[in-house]
Amino acid sequence: MNLLIDVLIAIGLVVLAWQALVGGSLFRGIVMFIVFGLTMALAWARLGSPDLAMAEAAIGAGVTGALLMIAYWRLRALGASRPTPRSRLRARLALGVGVLSSVLVAMIGLAAVEAIGPGGEAGQALAAALPATGLGNPITGVLVIFRNLDTLLEVAVLLAAYVASRAALGDDKAALPLPPAQDAPLVGALVAVLAPLTVLVAIYLLKAGSQLPGGAFQAGAVLAAGGVLLMLAGRLHPAPLCGLGLRIALVAGTVVFSGVGIIMLALGQPLLAVPGTWAVYLIETAMMVSIGATLVLLFAGSAGLSGKALR
């Protein structure tokens, strides 16, 4: 039964990847991609990683899906041309490359699974070192304490992505177009319930993250989802200028994280040491705010946000 479930999900993944990527309209491809992300989340759940299930659902399927949808909408609104399909020869060649790479990856992967030893040395060190931190969730432990340089640089990548997107869009662009706001009564009522709920869920995920699955990334993605909701409902608008508060929110994750790390160095501790659970919460909160703000701005395609309409 166990195997049957895994096989079904795995087949689903393959079929959905095919549906998302090959043939059919681009819009259908995007919808299929979102469903692929949800199925990935199921796979992570089966692999015993609720953290990844959540991250995949919220970031991999949810926010990425929203970004793809809005980019698709914008490309249509711009009237961008439809590219000419590739030649038949190239398609045949590509099929060969695709099949070959599949076989290769399968062979390599199966050999790797075959050759697995008694378990990763690093993983065992993790299990041994976790209790001393007071955290119950090993993933949060790795992300915030043991390998926090990765996490810090990853938040910097998000910041770089925002600045680089602004650089690509240039000065003359106050904001990219957004679809007209939804002002149907039902939408209004739903937004009134959902928007506060996103904040609540985000804070819960953040707090739960130290012991249970969850953490800054999932929480930040939920906040971003809330921001996207407000934007689509016409409660939040792109703005040509970025207010100081929002600018601080953008860099809060990187600054607070490195600030704590450098203060610890100045106090004679190792660089980026985390002094206690309170610091974990502090860092995670700052990261959540940064992730949420950056993702919403990336969705808006604007420099800033405001409660008032642009025009």
Added chain:
Amino acid sequence: MTAEALTGLVFLPLLAACAVAALPGRLGGGFVLAGLAPLPLCLIVLTGAVVDTGTVSLAIAGFASPLGIEWFVDPLALILLWLNTVIALVVGLYAARDYPPHSARGGRFWALWLLLTSAMNALLLSADLFNLFVTLELVTVAAIGLLVIDGKPAALRAGMRYLVLALLGSLFYLLGVALIYGQAGTLDLYQAGERLGPELLPVTALVLMTVGLLVKSAVFPLHSWLPAAHGNAPGPVSAVLSAMVVKVSIYLIWRLWLWLAADWQPDWALPMLGLLGAGAILYGSVLAFLQVRLKMMVAYSTVAQLGYLMLLFPLFGPLGFTAATYHLLSHGLAKAAMFLAVSNILAVMGTDRLDRLGGADRRLPLDTLTLALAGVSILGLPPSGGFVSKWLMLQAAWAIEGWGWLIVILAGGLLAAAYLFRPLAVLCARPATARPADDVRAPSPAGLRWGGIVALMLALAALVAGLAPAPVLTLLEGGLPPGARP
């Protein structure tokens, strides 16, 4: 003190980038200066430590590998850190003309510039395979953001192509990391090397990672994205892309094969990588010769010169290693100087098409001189840094009786002479007709002279590198890869 110095190398530019992004306006310039100016100080401290002890390492957050991430500095990394810092600072001086930090566009430029500097320093310090992936991504995003900052259609297209290929390259790299972690149970580059052997899986993992990195570093035959990207980026960005960004990926390939797999590289691997380098030298040089635009010629010259870095593999040994590292250093300086000079020429003449540049030396004597001096180093003529590296490389090829490699190195030099003399001849020609248009948008004469002096400084640095190579060579001899140690 070394811990503070290492911290400064990564965190000063990172925090300065945050400050510039969060507080644009008049304050911006000060933060840019605060993020870049102290870096040489950090490096001096670090150099002292490396000279004293040979290598320096630091466990981040106090957790040593395999659980944590470690920074590790040896002479090779130190020299690249110096190169990166010098390029970021000196080319930054040039960029301050085109991108004043208090403008909105300038703010974005400097935020990305600082992020790129920080990311490359973090990459050069890191000894952790996954952390290297993260820094590579940061380098890619920041570099492409800089590439497209002027919004030129050609640059946008080149940036898009670069991004798609770089992301694909990252995927291959990550697949290799997955295999290595599965086999070795650690992500530390040096630890993993000790725990693995020449079995099929580790070698496959290395091949996958190398393919990914070859795409990112545009080594022949995966170079297709480079000329358009480097040829269409803004001048200072082209300089840093050619001088540093593509090279850090090759540096990682060196680390993988000569450190991680020091004891167990398969016999075929090193000559194979060398063949790619030979292909790059010949193909890149011929195409550089065929270009009609000066900047594209310089970009194709980068494709060719990257090939010499891959020749380290077949010529591996103490000589080959110092030669390749010295080539990396002198080419970085010379190529940055070249791109800046070309950028000046482009700004004044309004075009960089070779057939319209006749007689440009009268209007741009300084930049023509820079181009010639940098060319001397690229060619490998004495007394330049390029000469030292080519000479050492020829010696290395001679010592192992690798006549084929010897011929490739010599042919590369001759071809470089061919493609470099052509633009110089054009610039110094006295055309009877075809005066370039005078109504082009050009920076103020003061700004222009400033840019010209900055470019000349870099070209002179590449020359001086040939006059006094001893300290660098001595330093490098203290940090040879495991396989080249006596």
Added chain:
Amino acid sequence: MSLLLPALVVFLLLNLVAGLWRVFLGPTAADRMLSALLFGSTTVAMLLVLAQWQQSPALRIAALLFVMLAAITSIAFVALTQGRVAARRAPAPPVEPRQ
């Protein structure tokens, strides 16, 4: 009991396949998105059953997240497809790009 929960998971999975068929068939975008939403709710049910069966209560948090995201996705869909319809009514609409 030991067989009931896995059987339930399989049943829900088959349900997903049926939903997927609808996503595949379309024919309109709304059909696709509605079935994608249904897909979301079925996934929630599955996560809850899995949480019970695999003894990992943490999956319930994931289910909670799914529910919220599904609600937001529906609004996003309405907003974005209205724009889609508008774009279709525009004077020179590009045909829906393939490939």
Added chain:
Amino acid sequence: MSHAEVWVVAAAAVFGIGLYSLLIAAHLLRQLIAIKVMGSAIFLVLVVAAGPIDGALDGLPKALVLTGIVIAISAIAFALALLVRLAEVTGSTSLEDDADDDR
């Protein structure tokens, strides 16, 4: 957790489909989806190939995947902004008609 083979085979198939699509798709949006999907396949390999510790999968690669997911969305978000700008400036959503940029 057993059945690692099932996940590896699925990941391999997804990876191949992604590469195939990347090569044939002319539309950049589709190419970006392909890269994202291939990334998911590699994450799956990363977690499964690390092997179990005491019956549960190793926690470390899971944290790496979480980092990878955030990096992937950053890169994709930037790529989409670049794509929209490219389409705005050149009217094209593809790199196929890559004109030689001689001036």
